[in-house]
Amino acid sequence: MTRWSSKRPSSFTHHPSPITHHRHMIDLHYWPTPNGHKITIFLEETGTPYNIIPVNIGAGDQFKPDFLRIAPNNRMPAIIDSEPGDGGDPISVFESGAILVYLAAKTGRYLPRETRAWVEVLQWLFWQMAGLGPMAGQNHHFTQYAPEKLPYAIDRYVRETSRLYAVLDKRLADREFVAKEYSIADMAAYPWIVPHERQQQNLDDFPSLKRWFEAIRARPAVVRAYERGKAINTKPTVDEKSRAILFGQSAATVTSPPALSTK
Numbered sequence: 565m566t567r568w569s570s571k572r573p574s575s576f577t578h579h580p581s582p583i584t585h586h587r588h589m590i591d592l593h594y595w596p597t598p599n600g601h602k603i604t605i606f607l608e609e610t611g612t613p614y615n616i617i618p619v620n621i622g623a624g625d626q627f628k629p630d631f632l633r634i635a636p637n638n639r640m641p642a643i644i645d646s647e648p649g650d651g652g653d654p655i656s657v658f659e660s661g662a663i664l665v666y667l668a669a670k671t672g673r674y675l676p677r678e679t680r681a682w683v684e685v686l687q688w689l690f691w692q693m694a695g696l697g698p699m700a701g702q703n704h705h706f707t708q709y710a711p712e713k714l715p716y717a718i719d720r721y722v723r724e725t726s727r728l729y730a731v732l733d734k735r736l737a738d739r740e741f742v743a744k745e746y747s748i749a750d751m752a753a754y755p756w757i758v759p760h761e762r763q764q765q766n767l768d769d770f771p772s773l774k775r776w777f778e779a780i781r782a783r784p785a786v787v788r789a790y791e792r793g794k795a796i797n798t799k800p801t802v803d804e805k806s807r808a809i810l811f812g813q814s815a816a817t818v819t820s821p822p823a824l825s826t827k
């Protein structure tokens with residue numbers, strides 16, 4: 565695996581085609597979490613060759629200067645496409661939804677072009693990005709990671725997760741996939757349903773969602789995506805040591821990123 569940091573340029577706008585040592589056109593800066601899985605699912609579904617560059621978020625890799633240059637929000641995933649369609653300099657993309665849209669446009673897969681079909685996928689993709697992901701993320705935080713068990717916060721996010729599950733269940737009652745055909749909207753939502761037990765949700769309460777979940781889980785590309793994740797990390801990302809890195813962030817973290825950990 566090639567580390568992007570040591571050899572590649574610090575800006576993607578001022579250096580002409582500098583990459584000569586890559587194995588594949590897509591470098592995926594990744595850690596096996598729900599937002600990371602979305603992208604490996606897409607890449608596996610399309611058979612797009614990619615290198616994984618692990619971003620160990622429990623050890624502080626998200627604050628490394630080279631990563632921050634492509635991911636200014638200090639969150640993974642992010643990608644670098646060294647062979648963009650316009651033949652120009654490498655393109656970097658952060659935010660999993662933007663990455664899915666970018667890769668769908670690049671490959672011509674899983675985001676239909678026709679306006680009605682296109683907007684159907686996009687609205688459910690944005691629903692996942694703005695609703696299911698952040699709310700389930702807060703659910704994880706208050707049910708499992710917060711040092712105090714705060715009943716109000718737990719109740720709020722467990723309920724909101726259940727509401728969002730019901731929305732998806734209803735949507736799936738009369739269709740196989742979130743939009744008309746399997747799309748980036750399914751790929752974005754699925755990894756956030758995987759930890760349903762941790763989110764205190766019972767899939768038996770959501771039969772259409774359960775049927776969809778099992779169908780997606782059985783897809784060979786999805787199985788491969790999760791296998792790639794296991795090869796990178798199987799330990800809990802949140803532990804006593806990583807807590808301060810993950811949960812102590814503020815504006816100061818952005819203005820002066822923490823010193824890098826040695827792992």
Ligand SMILES: N[C@@H](CCC(=O)N[C@@H](CS)C(=O)NCC(=O)O)C(=O)O
Nearest residue numbers: 597599621639640641659660661810
């Ligand atoms: N909206 C972002 C969220 C990404 C995100 O929250 N990534 C988490 C892991 S799932 C992360 O990198 N956390 C590092 C940190 O909290 O410092 C996306 O969808 O890409």
